[in-house]
Amino acid sequence: MNKTIIKGIGHYIPDNVLTNQDLESIMDTDDGWIRERTGIIERHVVTKFKETTATMGVEAARKAIRSAGIEPDDIDFIIFATLSPDYYFPGCGVLAQRMLGISEGECGALDIRNQCSGFIYGMSVADQFIKTGMYRNILLIGSEAHSLGMDYSTRGRDVSVIFGDGAGAVILQPTENETSGILSTHLHSDGRYAEKLAFISPGCHGGYYADDAEKYGFSEDPLESVFLTQAMLDDHLTFPQMDGQFVFKHAVTKFPEVIQEALKKAGKKASDLKILIPHQANLRISQFVQKRMGLTDDQVYNNIQKYGNTTAASIPIALSEAYHEGRIDHGDLVCLAAFGSGFTWGSVLLNW
Numbered sequence: 001m002n003k004t005i006i007k008g009i010g011h012y013i014p015d016n017v018l019t020n021q022d023l024e025s026i027m028d029t030d031d032g033w034i035r036e037r038t039g040i041i042e043r044h045v046v047t048k049f050k051e052t053t054a055t056m057g058v059e060a061a062r063k064a065i066r067s068a069g070i071e072p073d074d075i076d077f078i079i080f081a082t083l084s085p086d087y088y089f090p091g092c093g094v095l096a097q098r099m100l101g102i103s104e105g106e107c108g109a110l111d112i113r114n115q116c117s118g119f120i121y122g123m124s125v126a127d128q129f130i131k132t133g134m135y136r137n138i139l140l141i142g143s144e145a146h147s148l149g150m151d152y153s154t155r156g157r158d159v160s161v162i163f164g165d166g167a168g169a170v171i172l173q174p175t176e177n178e179t180s181g182i183l184s185t186h187l188h189s190d191g192r193y194a195e196k197l198a199f200i201s202p203g204c205h206g207g208y209y210a211d212d213a214e215k216y217g218f219s220e221d222p223l224e225s226v227f228l229t230q231a232m233l234d235d236h237l238t239f240p241q242m243d244g245q246f247v248f249k250h251a252v253t254k255f256p257e258v259i260q261e262a263l264k265k266a267g268k269k270a271s272d273l274k275i276l277i278p279h280q281a282n283l284r285i286s287q288f289v290q291k292r293m294g295l296t297d298d299q300v301y302n303n304i305q306k307y308g309n310t311t312a313a314s315i316p317i318a319l320s321e322a323y324h325e326g327r328i329d330h331g332d333l334v335c336l337a338a339f340g341s342g343f344t345w346g347s348v349l350l351n352w
């Protein structure tokens, strides 16, 4: 059976920089707090009316397509991972297909909603399609325009200071080469903690989960839309919510577990890794994982300082940067790992 290789890779970061100092001027926060708790110094944000999750994903995709030496029309399947899609529906996959000018009906498009683990889930899905011979050129994109849906007031500071915008993409192809390709993928979830990191409203929950339906302004009229109510807007419920400490505690347990799971399956040790690309959730989480696994600074790639947490985009952006900086060579053992909302987490182990 064929293995799956990353044949092309690219990323796109919007020009606008939002520093911690910029945030200090719009909410009650401070550079020291953000740096100490998260390691973040600045993040990039889209230019309104010019950039979206889909457009950034397409910019990254164009670079990945070029580096793979193929044409957009060669792509037979698109997987688009994001939690900040341009539209509630349809997904960004079809928008990317349109923007890339891929001929009508010539490829399938799948959107993945696994938040910070979206890219890992996408790699795993693509790997199955390629191994079975169903597709030969899969475009996998991770892209986020968080800044268009954040609460940049003091009320939302625990979440909004962490996240940034950007996109990364890869082209995945089959190979018969024994020395490179995906060795294994590992996917996990635990829905018990779905609301610990979530964007709940607006949505089609219709009061099902609410202890206090009045809070959401739900009416008893069965035909009145409760997708978005005035009460949701008035109470600032239309923003992401996070129990930061709870997320942190689970992340530092699940990251090492899922990395070890992949290493064990391949009969490898942490010291065999050329590089670990963890989802850039928080520099403290990455440092904790590094220490727990006994990895050196050279073995762990971090760029959250520049970009913040870019959710589904963070792994492909970091992988693309690491590759373009010459940190990864043919045959190197590379591990990608993520943890996030859901909770969902996972890893990919591959030889470059």
Ligand SMILES: CC(C)(COP(=O)(O)OP(=O)(O)OC[C@H]1O[C@@H](n2cnc3c(N)ncnc32)[C@H](O)[C@@H]1OP(=O)(O)O)[C@@H](O)C(=O)NCCC(=O)NCCS
Pocket (backbone or CB within 6 Å): 028, 029, 030, 033, 034, 037, 038, 116, 157, 158, 159, 161, 197, 242, 243, 244, 245, 246, 247, 248, 251, 281, 282, 285, 309, 339, 340, 341
């Ligand atoms: C979010 C996170 C940085 C918060 O750090 P923390 O040490 O847990 O901080 P706490 O939430 O306990 O808040 C401590 C204080 O800082 C305040 N605070 C929160 N956000 C702040 C901000 N942006 N600026 C300044 N103060 C802030 C809180 O209000 C609280 O004040 P209080 O003690 O007066 O009540 C941390 O929990 C974290 O990184 N969690 C994981 C988040 C994550 O990775 N999410 C993505 C997963 S993919």
